[in-house]
Amino acid sequence: MSERLDTGTVNLTEDKTLPMVxxxxxxxxxxxxxxxxxxLIIAYANRATAGPKMESHYTFMIRTFWLSIAWAVIGGMLCLLGAPLSLVLVGIPFFLLGLFILGALGIWFAAxxxxxxxxxxxxxxxxxxxxxxI
Structure with missing residues (x-):
């Protein structure tokens, strides 16, 4: 969205403050x-009123959150499943895979x-x- 200034020119810049926050x-x-x-609340609250550039950032942040939740559940479930089964050595691969997913998730999220x-x-x-x- 663009807003008109008093001089009649169109302002094409969008506010980057809230996406940065x-x-x-x-x-x-x-x-x-x-x-x-x-x-996430900031992204959801401002996505509808943002211009096209900032809307893409809000969409990206919302998607990042939900994808990270999905992968955290997968990694956490593998750790929870693998931990008790590790007592009989069967669960060690599941536990290690869960830890790997959670570690990779942190790097992916930060990147x-x-x-x-x-x-x-x-x-x-x-x-x-x-x-x-990415």
């Missing part, structure tokens, strides 16, 4: 554990947030907000 809150979740929820911040700092829309990887 949401990205930082996503990254701060590694320290606090719950700030990602505040960032998506940092790359999103880089695109945002250049004033660009996120090129592929519906992508599964």
């Amino acid at each position: 949401a990205y930082v809150l996503y990254l701060l979740t590694f320290a606090s554990g719950f700030t990602v929820f505040v960032g 998506r947030c940092i790359i999103g911040l880089l695109h945002l700092s250049r004033g660009e829309a996120y090129p592929r907000p519906m992508n599964w990887l």
Whole structure:
């Protein structure tokens, strides 16, 4: 969306403040554990009224959250299944796979947030907000 200034010209810049705050809150979740929820609320609340560039960032952040929840459930379930079965050595591969998924998830989550911040700092829309990887 663009807004008209008093001089009659069209302002084509979009406010990057709230998407940047949401990205930082996503990254701060590694320290606090719950700030990602505040960032998600910001993304959901502002996506409908944002311009096309910032809307792509909000969509990207919302998708990042839900994909990370899905992978965390998969990794957590493998760890929970593998831990008691490790007593008879059958569960060790499941437990290790779960730990690997959770570790890779942390790296993936941080990389998506940092790359999103880089695109945002250049004033660009996120090129592929519906992508599964990065």
